[in-house]
Amino acid sequence: MKDAVKTHYTCPELGAKIRQGLEKAGKNPEQIRLRDLAPVDQLHTGGAPATLELVRQAGLDKGMTILDAGCGIGGTSRLLAQNFDLVVHGIDLSKDFIETASMLNQWCGFAKDGTINLKQGSLPALPYRDNFFDAVLCQHVLLNIKDKPKVFAEFSRVLAPRGKLILHEIVDGPGPEPLFPVPWAGNAAASMLCSRQDLGEYAKKAGFELVFSEDKTKSAALWWEKVNAIKKAGGTGPLNPSLVFGENAGRFGANMEKNFKEQAVLCVENIWVKSNFS
Numbered sequence: 001m002k003d004a005v006k007t008h009y010t011c012p013e014l015g016a017k018i019r020q021g022l023e024k025a026g027k028n029p030e031q032i033r034l035r036d037l038a039p040v041d042q043l044h045t046g047g048a049p050a051t052l053e054l055v056r057q058a059g060l061d062k063g064m065t066i067l068d069a070g071c072g073i074g075g076t077s078r079l080l081a082q083n084f085d086l087v088v089h090g091i092d093l094s095k096d097f098i099e100t101a102s103m104l105n106q107w108c109g110f111a112k113d114g115t116i117n118l119k120q121g122s123l124p125a126l127p128y129r130d131n132f133f134d135a136v137l138c139q140h141v142l143l144n145i146k147d148k149p150k151v152f153a154e155f156s157r158v159l160a161p162r163g164k165l166i167l168h169e170i171v172d173g174p175g176p177e178p179l180f181p182v183p184w185a186g187n188a189a190a191s192m193l194c195s196r197q198d199l200g201e202y203a204k205k206a207g208f209e210l211v212f213s214e215d216k217t218k219s220a221a222l223w224w225e226k227v228n229a230i231k232k233a234g235g236t237g238p239l240n241p242s243l244v245f246g247e248n249a250g251r252f253g254a255n256m257e258k259n260f261k262e263q264a265v266l267c268v269e270n271i272w273v274k275s276n277f278s
């Protein structure tokens with residue numbers, strides 16, 4: 001299972017591909033702004049606006065330390081550092097993604113000043129000490145992990161008392177089986193969806209108290225509808241998800257719009273507070 005996930009996120013020379021894409025789009029990779037990377041570095045439904053809205057909802061203070069759990073190529077980590085003045089730690093299973101994230105951080109001016117710290121690793125065994133983080137943000141990652149109770153236990157361990165767990169996730173819906181490929185899996189082997197109720201149970205068992213919960217499936221469907229309309233109008237430039245996911249990416253839009261519209265999958269947001277501590 002883990003091999004299928006690793007294979008899905010194996011992408012050698014991704015930094016070089018993104019550099020070429022930027023150059024083709026007329027951008028100088030050494031002088032880019034975060035929004036220049038948005039077509040390729042936001043590997044979740046809703047893109048940067050969804051992240052900004054959810055993190056604002058969590059009400060974090062400047063200077064807080066946050067874990068971007070399953071950080072991909074670092075799009076969210078950079079947003080957190082730039083827009084919220086947070087100290088960010090990003091961890092991801094994919095060696096290629098961590099290397100690419102590090103390169104993009106340099107291009108965007110996040111020098112090695114400790115604002116964004118990256119590690120390769122796996123969420124069920126987090127390499128951080130107890131109570132280290134004020135918040136954990138996890139976007140579209142549990143959908144690739146079977147042992148979710150272990151991940152919730154790890155989130156609880158590394159969060160400080162009253163620390164916030166912010167989750168933006170895709171879960172099983174009441175509709176038909178999902179269509180593949182999708183951004184998190186080329187086929188069913190790498191997809192490990194659970195139900196929305198399961199997430200609640202895992203969080204409760206790990207000592208979390210729910211403070212916010214929203215079903216974002218309708219807006220997720222609309223977001224993919226817009227992505228597809230832009231693509232139809234020929235608006236997808238040289239910087240796009242096919243650099244990361246190859247030719248599968250060409251089928252993500254139609255599949256995801258249908259998956260959300262038919263409720264094969266749901267998009268949910270939850271914020272919990274670590275409340276069980278002594």
Ligand SMILES: C[S@@+](CC[C@H](N)C(=O)[O-])C[C@H]1O[C@@H](n2cnc3c(N)ncnc32)[C@H](O)[C@@H]1O
Binds near residue numbers: 009072139140183184
């Ligand atoms: C759909 S992408 C989302 C990336 C990022 N959160 C974002 O929204 O841009 C899923 C990410 O989860 C990572 N991932 C999958 N299983 C993981 C694990 N066990 N531990 C850490 N990261 C994992 C993948 O490598 C990939 O970067």
